[in-house]
Amino acid sequence: xxxxxxxxxxxxxxxxxxxxxxxxxxxxxxxxxxxxxxxxxxxxxxxxxxxxxxxxxxxxxxxxxxxxxxxxxxxxxxxxxxxxxxxxxxxxxxxxxxxxxxxxxxxxxxxxxxxxxxxxxxxxxxxxxxxxxxxxxxxxxxxxxxxxxxxxxxxxxxxxxxxxxxxxxxxxxxxxxxxxxxxxxxxxxxxxxxxxxxxxxxxxxxxxxxxxxxxxxxxxxxxxxxxxxxxxxxxxxxxxxxxxxxxxxxxxxxxxxxxxxxxxxxxxxxxxxxxxxxxxxxxxxx
Amino acid sequence: xxxxxxxxxxxxxxxxxxxxxxxxxxxxxxxxxxxxxxxxxxxxxxxxxxxxxxxxxxxxxxxxxxxxxxxxxxxxxxxxxxxxxxxxxxxxxxxxxxxxxxxxxxxxxxxxxxxxxxxxxxxxxxxxxxxxxxxxxxxxxxxxxxxxxxxxxxxxxxxxxxxxxxxxxxxxxxxxxxxxxxxxxxxxxxxxxxxxxxxxxxxxxxxxxxxxxxxxxxxxxxxxxxxxxxxxxxxxxxxxxxxxxxxxxxxxxxxxxxxxxxxxxxxxxxxxxxxxxxxxxxxxxxxxxxxxxxxxxxxxxxxxxxxxx
Numbered sequence: 226x227x228x229x230x231x232x233x234x235x236x237x238x239x240x241x242x243x244x245x246x247x248x249x250x251x252x253x254x255x256x257x258x259x260x261x262x263x264x265x266x267x268x269x270x271x272x273x274x275x276x277x278x279x280x281x282x283x284x285x286x287x288x289x290x291x292x293x294x295x296x297x298x299x300x301x302x303x304x305x306x307x308x309x310x311x312x313x314x315x316x317x318x319x320x321x322x323x324x325x326x327x328x329x330x331x332x333x334x335x336x337x338x339x340x341x342x343x344x345x346x347x348x349x350x351x352x353x354x355x356x357x358x359x360x361x362x363x364x365x366x367x368x369x370x371x372x373x374x375x376x377x378x379x380x381x382x383x384x385x386x387x388x389x390x391x392x393x394x395x396x397x398x399x400x401x402x403x404x405x406x407x408x409x410x411x412x413x414x415x416x417x418x419x420x421x422x423x424x425x426x427x428x429x430x431x432x433x434x435x436x437x438x439x440x441x442x443x444x445x446x447x448x449x450x451x452x453x454x455x456x457x458x459x460x461x462x463x464x465x466x467x468x469x470x471x472x473x474x475x476x477x478x479x480x481x482x483x484x485x486x487x488x489x490x491x492x493x494x495x496x497x498x499x500x501x502x503x504x505x506x507x508x509x510x511x
Numbered sequence: 512x513x514x515x516x517x518x519x520x521x522x523x524x525x526x527x528x529x530x531x532x533x534x535x536x537x538x539x540x541x542x543x544x545x546x547x548x549x550x551x552x553x554x555x556x557x558x559x560x561x562x563x564x565x566x567x568x569x570x571x572x573x574x575x576x577x578x579x580x581x582x583x584x585x586x587x588x589x590x591x592x593x594x595x596x597x598x599x600x601x602x603x604x605x606x607x608x609x610x611x612x613x614x615x616x617x618x619x620x621x622x623x624x625x626x627x628x629x630x631x632x633x634x635x636x637x638x639x640x641x642x643x644x645x646x647x648x649x650x651x652x653x654x655x656x657x658x659x660x661x662x663x664x665x666x667x668x669x670x671x672x673x674x675x676x677x678x679x680x681x682x683x684x685x686x687x688x689x690x691x692x693x694x695x696x697x698x699x700x701x702x703x704x705x706x707x708x709x710x711x712x713x714x715x716x717x718x719x720x721x722x723x724x725x726x727x728x729x730x731x732x733x734x735x736x737x738x739x740x741x742x743x744x745x746x747x748x749x750x751x752x753x754x755x756x757x758x759x760x761x762x763x764x765x766x767x768x769x770x771x772x773x774x775x776x777x778x779x780x781x782x783x784x785x786x787x788x789x790x791x792x793x794x795x796x797x798x799x800x801x802x803x804x805x806x807x808x809x810x811x812x813x814x815x816x817x818x819x820x
Contacts, residue, residue, distance in 0.1 A: 236525075236549075236551065238548050238549060238550050238577055238580070238581060239548045239581060239586060248538075249537075249538065249541050252538050252799075252800045252803075253542070253800075253803065255800055255801070255803075256800065257800060258800075259527050259528045260525075260527060261527050261554075262525065262551065262554055265550075265551055265554075265569075265577065266577075266580065267577050267578075267579070267580025267581045267584070268580060268581065268584060268586070272584050273583070273584060274580055274583035274584050275580055276576045276577060276579055276580030276583070277576065277577055277580060278569075278573055278576075278577075280554075280567075284567055287565045287566065287567070288527055288554065288555075288556050288565060288566055288567075289556075290556070290565055291527070291555065291556025291557060291563055291564055291565030291566060292527060292528060292556045292557065294562070294563035294565070295556070295557060295561050295562060295563050295793060297528060297557070297793050486584060486586050492541075493541045493542075493544055493545065493546060493547075494514050494544070496541075496542065496544075
């Protein structure tokens with residue numbers, strides 16, 4: 226398989242978020258992953274302490290220039306996630322547009338990370354950049370319900386409206402990763418699916434990044450079959466999360482709540498599930 | 512099946528594209544089940560063998576800040592530390608401070624060093640004393656080539672006997688495991704092969720030290736690869752972990768992995784370049800993800816001879 230992904234996400238020294246969450250599973254599935262680290266932090270920000278450095282929009286440009294000067298700026302996919310900086314995000318859009326000119330078949334997979342459960346955890350001025358610039362060039366979008374509402378400017382009472390609006394803004398494939406409607410809905414032009422997923426009693430970090438990366442991989446292998454792509458993706462998440470919960474509870478001890486360090490995804494231990502996930506959910510075609 | 516619990520702190524370069532430094536070391540170690548915490552000492556677009564490269568470097572202070580973050584969360588517990596190519600003396604000195612602190616936190620910690628000192632890699636000479644006087648004394652595994660081994664010990668290698676003496680000198684300086692990854696020594700199998708040597712010192716139950724020395728004849732390759740030294744050091748770490756008192760097997764596995772990855776890479780590079788053309792640096796990037804099965808379970812393709820002296 227010759228498939229090259231450019232992933233522009235965070236790097237943490239320890240743990241699995243951003244590029245740390247996306248790269249290993251994609252590589253295990255045979256994708257070449259070029260990764261630009263938008264930050265380098267000691268660990269994710271759910272721990273008691275975190276320290277590190279951020280990449281500026283200018284520095285991002287410099288890295289891209291290096292790739293371009295060598296004439297190796299040819300990608301099949303781009304993947305982005307959590308970003309806090311508007312000029313950084315705007316530079317990402319410029320890069321995506323240039324890469325699409327070079328390869329019109331390029332697929333931009335975008336997780337428009339802005340918040341959850343009614344509150345934003347990025348600066349508010351990121352929203353217009355996503356809404357007016359990013360989503361227009363995205364091909365696969367993975368918002369949660371809150372982000373879908375922010376992007377469309379409407380509360381979601383029916384999935385159909387939200388999905389239609391998001392399609393109109395750009396992406397042919399939209400997966401609402403979690404909704405108060407208790408089940409995520411995926412939509413690919415002319416095909417709609419629904420998946421029921423068991424809730425988990427823990428807060429995980431990095432699962433969204435893993436989800437988006439695996440959706441990239443499985444929609445690559447099942448390009449006109451969102452049902453199969455989503456079943457595989459959700460199944461991988463299930464296996465990784467289940468293994469992680471077991472381990473975290475073991476580490477914490479009976480009756481104690483696991484801490485963020487203990488709750489880091491059991492990524493390398495889940496290699497086999499990543500390579501060939503047992504399907505444990507079924508998507509219904511609506 | 513009991514899962515392996517082994518955490519490596521790898522402090523190496525990151526390149527956006529290609530396989531050197533942490534890009535070369537992380538995936539194979541993860542594929543073998545190691546948890547890899549990685550501090551990226553630089554972020555470059557690609558390695559410096561391409562026509563162009565651009566990016567940013569981490570300062571010694573920034574390295575310290577990252578380590579502080581790990582420490583504040585009380586998760587600075589490692590089984591291994593791995594370092595390779597570094598250009599900056601104060602950065603390297605900070606690495607040594609970190610290693611010493613991590614060793615106090617875990618006296619069983621093993622520090623693997625790829626002492627990249629070749630002037631071809633733009634390593635300034637003021638790094639040599641830092642390696643000699645500070646890094647090597649705290650190293651447990653070291654993977655110099657002949658040039659680097661000579662530089663660190665101040666002794667030339669013209670014969671196998673010289674090489675054994677140099678490895679003994681390196682043992683005295685610090686590391687119990689030494690592998691001279693390549694040398695100019697004449698091979699028994701002719702001039703299409705180069706000679707690698709290894710030496711491992713172990714403490715016997717009765718308190719005496721025993722040394723196992725091995726020699727391998729490695730087929731030469733007609734290309735310049737970048738990232739192979741980093742991959743070698745990472746894989747030697749992995750295989751000595753699984754074979755802690757058996758350098759022969761650890762070396763056979765490590766050199767075999769290298770062989771498979773390089774062979775796959777050469778084939779692909781020539782395919783891309785076309786007949787009669789020399790492959791370019793981008794074409795010569797290691798076929799790392801494609802070599803996953805070989806990394807997980809390398810077919811042994813060369814035998815190490817145990818030296819009896």
